[in-house]
Amino acid sequence: MNKNRMLAASAPNSSRLARNLRLLKENPRLFLQRLTTWFKPMRKVYRQRWNSGMRRWLRWYITQLQTSKVSWMGVKAQKMVLDCWVYQQIIHDTRPEVIIEIGNAEGGSTKFLANMLDIVGNGQVIAVDIDHSSFKGQHPRTSLVTGDSLSPETLARVGDLTHGRKGLVIHDGDHSREHVLADLRAYSNFVAVGSYLIVEDTVHDLFRAGDGLGRVNGPLSAVEQFLKEDKRFRVDSECEFFLMTYNPCGYLKRLA
Numbered sequence: 423m424n425k426n427r428m429l430a431a432s433a434p435n436s437s438r439l440a441r442n443l444r445l446l447k448e449n450p451r452l453f454l455q456r457l458t459t460w461f462k463p464m465r466k467v468y469r470q471r472w473n474s475g476m477r478r479w480l481r482w483y484i485t486q487l488q489t490s491k492v493s494w495m496g497v498k499a500q501k502m503v504l505d506c507w508v509y510q511q512i513i514h515d516t517r518p519e520v521i522i523e524i525g526n527a528e529g530g531s532t533k534f535l536a537n538m539l540d541i542v543g544n545g546q547v548i549a550v551d552i553d554h555s556s557f558k559g560q561h562p563r564t565s566l567v568t569g570d571s572l573s574p575e576t577l578a579r580v581g582d583l584t585h586g587r588k589g590l591v592i593h594d595g596d597h598s599r600e601h602v603l604a605d606l607r608a609y610s611n612f613v614a615v616g617s618y619l620i621v622e623d624t625v626h627d628l629f630r631a632g633d634g635l636g637r638v639n640g641p642l643s644a645v646e647q648f649l650k651e652d653k654r655f656r657v658d659s660e661c662e663f664f665l666m667t668y669n670p671c672g673y674l675k676r677l678a
């Protein structure tokens with residue numbers, strides 16, 4: 423172990439001031455080296471990149487990055503990758519027997535979910551989309567249900583495939599308030615107690631309409647109405663621990 427590490431390790435619980443004073447006494451040269459980093463400006467390119475606020479960063483991520491760069495195992499995914507990490511933790515903690523994903527597009531997110539189930543060793547993805555013509559996320563754990571998420575045929579097929587198994591539902595389909603609300607009402611019974619009904623893209627309701635991202639009456643507005651009607655669910659804001667998410671107030675935990 424080098425001397426610096428030893429100094430840090432020997433006083434893990436002392437205050438930062440006490441640690442720095444100790445370092446000053448025991449290794450003034452290193453102390454001065456460290457002090458200079460407080461006055462040296464951050465390298466210009468990173469200063470410019472990282473000075474943007476979260477709102478600006480999110481706009482850049484959605485408009486520039488997500489569409490062109492974000493994929494899972496070679497298949498495009500319209501996802502905030504930090505949310506995917508949260509999904510991984512939810513899957514690990516709740517062990518869903520079935521994940522219903524409403525809205526699959528090319529299927530990067532669907533494949534991601536199937537791969538997470540591979541890792542925990544159990545479960546199936548039911549992938550619902552009105553149009554699977556561009557879908558490339560095929561996986562042995564995934565069953566496609568093609569149709570409007572609200573059509574009686576789709577709902578009957580999803581019911582047959584879930585067959586009373588412990589469900590997690592992720593909504594990323596039609597994002598208009600009325601459709602999301604109707605989907606939440608229709609799919610909430612598939613969610614197991616202790617599991618989640620995740621509503622994607624509530625973030626758009628937080629932006630100003632007309633700025634390229636904002637919308638009036640999007641998914642968040644549907645969530646607010648749904649929570650007034652269905653007291654079995656509450657927002658689990660713990661799932662927003664990264665702060666950055668596409669789903670503010672969109673992680674709904676089923677309590678009863």
Ligand SMILES: C[S@@+](CC[C@H](N)C(=O)[O-])C[C@H]1O[C@@H](n2cnc3c(N)ncnc32)[C@H](O)[C@@H]1O
Binds near residue numbers: 498527553572595
């Ligand atoms: C935002 S994309 C899904 C993106 C995907 N989950 C991902 O992360 O890559 C929305 C999808 O919802 C589907 N969709 C729109 N309206 C729908 C409806 N009424 N029923 C089922 N799917 C619908 C669209 O065809 C589209 O593929």
